[in-house]
Amino acid sequence: MSTATIPVLALNSGSSSLKFSLYLVNDTGNSQAPHLLADGAVERIGLPDSRMWLKRPGSSPIENSVAIRHHHDAVAAVFSLLSAQGIPSPQAVGHRLVSGGPRYVNHQLITAAFRADIKNYFRFAPLHLPAEVQAIDAVTQHFPDIPQAACFDTAFHQHIPEVAARFPLPQNFWNEGIKKYGFHGLSYEYLVSQLPLNSKERIVAAHLGNGASLAAIQNSRSLDTTMGLTPTGGLIMGTRPGDLDPGVLVYLINEKGYSGAELEHLLDHLSGLLGISGISPDMQTLLASSDPAAQLAIDMFAYSIRKAVAAMAAALGGLDTLIFTGGIGEHAPLIRHKVCEALGFLAMTIDDRANAQNAPVISTPTSPVTVRVIPTNEDIVIVRHTVRLIQNKPA
Missing domain, CATH: 3.30.420.40 (ATPase, nucleotide binding domain)
Structure with missing residues (x-):
């Protein structure tokens, strides 16, 4: 051409x-x-x-x-x-x-x-x-x-280091490629491109949609992320449970007779927000519901995110910027509020009015941690x- x-x-x-x-x-x-x-x-x-x-x-x-x-x-x-x-x-x-x-x-x-x-x-x-x-x-x-x-x-x-990418399993599994791969990378690459270049800035990015994950980013590189071998792990998602005690799966196999295909269907299609609420995997539907089960699903979702934000900040040795993106991250002020309200110990304060308006910056001017809302665009990354x-x- x-x-x-x-x-x-x-x-x-x-x-x-x-x-x-x-x-x-x-x-x-x-x-x-x-x-x-x-x-x-x-x-x-x-x-x-x-x-x-x-x-x-x-x-x-x-x-x-x-x-x-x-x-x-x-x-x-x-x-x-x-x-x-x-x-x-x-x-x-x-x-x-x-x-x-x-x-x-x-x-x-x-x-x-x-x-x-x-x-x-x-x-x-x-x-x-x-x-x-x-x-x-x-x-x-x-x-x-x-x-x-x-x-x-x-x-x-x-480039996630082995200390973060390796599962605590015998060496042969690592050799076979059983490790943390991470996902939503095209979205994270786009977010990094929208920020001023600062190699020292410690960034936690939260891609929140039907699939959801967090990444710890510094110098335009991912140092850790919440998803692992597959997109099933990490945060609670629309129909996926995120991280589970492996013993739950052993129990389902040994005591309930689950096959591999049945486990896969349970974990990919019946769990997460849908499993908790029994109503819907869609966050908009849950936010509009007065059902206590919907509220529990919302609270558990936000709780899993804020725990993960703190973990990613620990991986970075601190936090300078928190970014929300994805359908929920960009359009659900209540979720952002629930995530950030308990993270005051990370030195972030939120401007409630800016948050309600889905503003590009929702932290207060004096907040040591900048909290941003950036609409993602994976397609631009793909075409480039x-x-x-x-x-x-x-x-």
Whole structure:
């Protein structure tokens, strides 16, 4: 490709959804911000009432009710809708992949060999990787000449020191790649890019959504994070429990006869906020409920976060900045208040009015710890890495 601005499509696949953003990106590698052409999603893939929508900046969304059986159909539908709206066709596609397992540490171009091999690592993110690889295969099938890149959430955490990354298990497990990988790395990379460069600043970033994690960051590197081998551990999440006493799993196997598949279903789909409340995994729904079980789920969620903030601060030897991001982190003042109110011993004070308004800075002017709310944008990180890889430029 010649030096120019090129349209790059970022795809983020879920088990029953496909989110997309198309950006016009300068391929010279400079810092000019990509220009958003359109974004949207295909939702409820495989269900009778599947739908898709697309929005261009400054315009109302275009919505279609369409029969989308699987991710192959979804990818074709996205390209067709972009073309029908007269939007430039993508010249490259970047995919968010939650994990690269022990082999794929850095973002990379997708080849036939990669497509075959990455399927060996589904066990490191069984809830996410299969759908993400389906989207890669679909683009390859429908548009074989378009270059594609795999952008890994785990890449940002690759420098976590062994003292934090290793589980207290025998050496052979470490040798086999059983360790802490960390996730939400594309989000954390974006947050770091939005801050003034200060190598000494000690940052705890909280990505709070249906999936949730924290990262301890200094000098633009992750030093520790709450998620571990898979995206199931760490904080309480929408349908995932976060960290559990391993004895609970042994009990379920020995006393209740749970199989591996039944445990996986319990941990990935029936636990977390849904399991506690018995109502919903959705924080907005719980916040609007007067049910005591919903309140308990909210309180336990906030409690798990503030404990983790203190742990990440300990890993950093102190705290200068706390960042909230993700759907809950950006839009739920009550959750931020519940997290921060008990962290006064870390020298942070919150401006309640700024917090209620989801302001960019919600700490008081005299607070030694700055508390920020930064909307994340993983797609910009994906498209920048995609162009860099196509141009064969170093990170």
